[in-house]
Each structure stands twice: as structure tokens, then as C-alpha cells.
Amino acid sequence: MKKILIISTFFICFYSNGQINIGGKPYSFENQIKAVKVIENQTPKIEFPKLDFEKLIKEDEHRESFEPYRYGKVMKVAYDWNNSGKWIELENGNRIWKLEICCPEAKSINLSYDKFWLPQGGVLYIYDKDKSKIIGGLTNRNSQGTEEKPSGYATGVIFNDKIILEYYEPSEVRDKGIISLSKIVYGYREINPIVATSTGSSLCTVDINCSPEGDDWQDEKTSVALVVSNGGVFTGSLINNTNEDGTPYFLTAHHALVPNGNDAITNPDAFDYVFWWEYETTTCGGYNYSHSETVGATVIANDSPSDFALLELKETPYDLLSPIQAFFNGWDRQVPYGGGVCIHHPQWNPKKISTDNTQPTSSGNYWKVNWNETTNGTSIVYNGSSGAPLYNVFRNKRVVGQLYGAITQSCDYQNAFFGKFHVSWNNNPNEPRRRLKDWLDPNNTNPQGIDGTFCSGTNIKYINNKNYYSDADVFGCSIEMQNVSVGNSAVVIFHAANDIEITNSFEVALGSEVQIGQP
Numbered sequence: 001m002k003k004i005l006i007i008s009t010f011f012i013c014f015y016s017n018g019q020i021n022i023g024g025k026p027y028s029f030e031n032q033i034k035a036v037k038v039i040e041n042q043t044p045k046i047e048f049p050k051l052d053f054e055k056l057i058k059e060d061e062h063r064e065s066f067e068p069y070r071y072g073k074v075m076k077v078a079y080d081w082n083n084s085g086k087w088i089e090l091e092n093g094n095r096i097w098k099l100e101i102c103c104p105e106a107k108s109i110n111l112s113y114d115k116f117w118l119p120q121g122g123v124l125y126i127y128d129k130d131k132s133k134i135i136g137g138l139t140n141r142n143s144q145g146t147e148e149k150p151s152g153y154a155t156g157v158i159f160n161d162k163i164i165l166e167y168y169e170p171s172e173v174r175d176k177g178i179i180s181l182s183k184i185v186y187g188y189r190e191i192n193p194i195v196a197t198s199t200g201s202s203l204c205t206v207d208i209n210c211s212p213e214g215d216d217w218q219d220e221k222t223s224v225a226l227v228v229s230n231g232g233v234f235t236g237s238l239i240n241n242t243n244e245d246g247t248p249y250f251l252t253a254h255h256a257l258v259p260n261g262n263d264a265i266t267n268p269d270a271f272d273y274v275f276w277w278e279y280e281t282t283t284c285g286g287y288n289y290s291h292s293e294t295v296g297a298t299v300i301a302n303d304s305p306s307d308f309a310l311l312e313l314k315e316t317p318y319d320l321l322s323p324i325q326a327f328f329n330g331w332d333r334q335v336p337y338g339g340g341v342c343i344h345h346p347q348w349n350p351k352k353i354s355t356d357n358t359q360p361t362s363s364g365n366y367w368k369v370n371w372n373e374t375t376n377g378t379s380i381v382y383n384g385s386s387g388a389p390l391y392n393v394f395r396n397k398r399v400v401g402q403l404y405g406a407i408t409q410s411c412d413y414q415n416a417f418f419g420k421f422h423v424s425w426n427n428n429p430n431e432p433r434r435r436l437k438d439w440l441d442p443n444n445t446n447p448q449g450i451d452g453t454f455c456s457g458t459n460i461k462y463i464n465n466k467n468y469y470s471d472a473d474v475f476g477c478s479i480e481m482q483n484v485s486v487g488n489s490a491v492v493i494f495h496a497a498n499d500i501e502i503t504n505s506f507e508v509a510l511g512s513e514v515q516i517g518q519p
Contacts, residue, residue: 020142020294020319021321024136052190075184096346100164108187120140121169125165126165127166148392156228161446183272191300236253236388244459248276262299269298275295277294306423331398332449335393340390342356349384354380356372362420405417460478496516
């Protein structure tokens, strides 16, 4: 539990709300709706014609092995609560907006929003036609922009062919929010892990919780996440920096960003990336799994020669209602020696581990590895594994590259290629947004490598004599502040895995807002 020590008396206002969702159920689940009036918009219900699933799967057979795994077709739309769904006026003056979306025989549906901002008191839920899967409630805490400049957002996958959006709007915030749908992902592949794993899999893989393969990787596995975006999936992992301050940098593959059009210079806002944390089976070869989700990132740096991309997360695993103490991987710029390990999510599957018992060989800007058979079989990489970390076993399990792709998907023999970390470090000497060094070594201490770490209370980010005049997210394992002010109507969110301590004055001007990003 986070402790907040306030010594200064300079506060004018202070606001704390740390939940990514508040849980609960939609209003209509627990209340008999007595409508005073119902107003149907131009498109009261969104229904698509059935897709040709076989045709789409045939198209996927011709996709390159290094491309992100595609599970759904993106349907570009322009719907909001002024032109779609229906408004239900309640007796108490409040309103409910409901919108039904139907994708016939879809395996899944998920949504992206180009504008998403909810006022205080407004609550959004999304649920399936059976009312068995509920996302939400989403509140103002999920709004990553402002009322004047709303940001985009995304909501998670629901395994059904019909979903309902239900927004509850108190009368005092009438017409204040905005939900603007820009993409509906119509899922045509069976990606529900319960169905996929219980019906068997033809993949040559080994679960992360198999023994002995995963025994020594229980810390590192918590750094790895599946990333869902734009109808495709890929893999990446949290990466440490020389300050060890918990800045949520996330290393993945440059090519995984290309279908989304994201780039550190031209389009850095990856607002609709959904990260699945702790997505793994509980036992070796088991069917039971769990996961938690965060949403949104900013592309900090990326480049194609070594196929790297560095993101900074907008929400972190320690922001969750049940915080996850995720590991921040170490890294090494030296030539690796000895074997390597990759932890990844092939084709939307729960976390897997692949092992190479020999030293990687050099192939231009890439390390080439060949997976070996282990106790529980041979585990290779597939579409969806892109961006996964390559750990060098004999350099304190530090990351030396991220997965680009593989030549074949043969269980007997596979060469996989990982972009070299040391090439990504400073391959472009003139542009920080095309290299890693400025972000992972902010004070230019120039080490060859650093070890990984958890976010402990001793890893403190110090903030002294700082003025915030624009919206900001501030991350740290622990945060200690003095002589800080927030003004100009800025909204500043402090995210910490442990304590936030204020040792001297902290001023918040009227109209500005401070939030604590963990419950």
C-alpha cells in the first residue's frame, strides 16, 4: 500500500484516484430502467455483414513470418454517442447511452477510440450479449487526455460476436464526455486461450512454467507482455535504465509498429496498444490462465536497421487495482557468450520459453540462434513472438536483442534472428529518437550493461524545484519531491510502485489537478 507524506501546507487542492477500472456492474444489470424518454440516433445499432473467414486465413498464409500475428480485420468507423446508439432519459434526470455492435459469428470483438474522455461521475461498461464478460467500469481515471484535448484509447477483447456499450451519465455532467469509436476489430481467428489450449495446439512450444526450462526465469517472465493492437499481436518486455527509477520503458520490434503507422518522430502516440501482463498457464501444459491489462504507450525511439522500438507505457503494471511487481530487464552491449533464452507469446498463446544452448552467431545487425530440444520438447518462435527479448544466460540473464523473425517454422530446426542491442544503442549518432542510449542511460554514464531489477522502495526518483505547467505522467519505483508546483490547469499523474513522499512545499493552483496512479 502506498504511503503519502505531506509536510507542506501549501496545497490548494489535491485529488487522488488510482483505479484503472472500478469494477462493479452496469446500471441496467441491477436496476429496473424507468425511461422518461428514449432517443434513437441515426445508427441505433452497428451490424456488419459476415466476413469471409476462410479468405482472410488464406491471406494470412502469405504473410511473412516476421509480421505480427493477425487475428482480426479492422473495420474503420466514425461513431459516437451523437450519431449512434440510443439515449435513455431516467426519472432522476440522469441518462444512459447504449450501443449494440454485432459482428456475425465473430470469435472476438475489440474497440479503439480516436477520442475518449469521461467526466467525473460518468461510467462506461462494455459487455457481451450473455452478460458474462464485463469490461469496466471505466471512469475519468481512464481518460489519458483532457476535456479540451481528448486522447485516444482502447478497450480489451471480448470473445463474442455481439457486445454492448453502456454509459451512465449523471445530470450534473450532461454532454461533458466524449466517446468516439474509430476502429472495430472483427475477430475471425479463434484466439480465446481457453478454447485454443483445450482443443490442442500444433505449435512446438514449452510453457514458461514448465520445469526445468522455466525454473530460473520466474523473475524475468514478469517483464514480458503480449501487445494487442490493430487486429494483430506481438511481444515485448520492460527494460531497466541506469537510474533504476522505474520509468516504464518497453522494448519491442520496430516492424511490429509499422501496421499501426506508429513512429517516434512522425506518430508517437500508441494510444490503442493493450498490454497483457502475467498471461501464462498456471501449470506446464495446463489450460488455466490469467492476465491483467494496461492501455496506451508513447513511442520514444525506433529504427529499422536493428529492428528495435522503445515505448514508454502510459499505464504500468503497478497501476493496476491488484498491482503487479514486474521485473525490469537488464541489458548488455557486449558480444554474448554461451546460451540464450527467449520468452514470448506465439500466436496469442500464453507465455512460452525457447532455449538455445550454443552461443549466438553474428549475421549483420542481428544475432542468429538455433533452438535446442529440452526436457519438455523443442520450443520455437512464431508470428506474435516478434519483439520478444533474447537473454544471454552467462551475462546475468541480460537482454542482448529483440526478436525480428525466423526463416522457417520447423519444429526440427529453426534459425531465429534478434536485432543486436549494441547496434540499437547508438546506430544513429544524430537523432535520439533513433537510438536507445539517451533513454536507457540518461546521465551518459556509458556502462557496457546493467542488471535487471524489481521496483523496490530503495530505487527513488528525486524531483526537486520542478514546475509542471502542462499535463504529465511521472513514473518511479518510489518518488520523493520537494518544492514542486502544478499550474496552468495542468493534470499531473504520479505513478509509483511504492511510496510517494513530499518533504517540502508542493503547490497546486486552482484549476489544476494531481492524481496518484495506484489505489
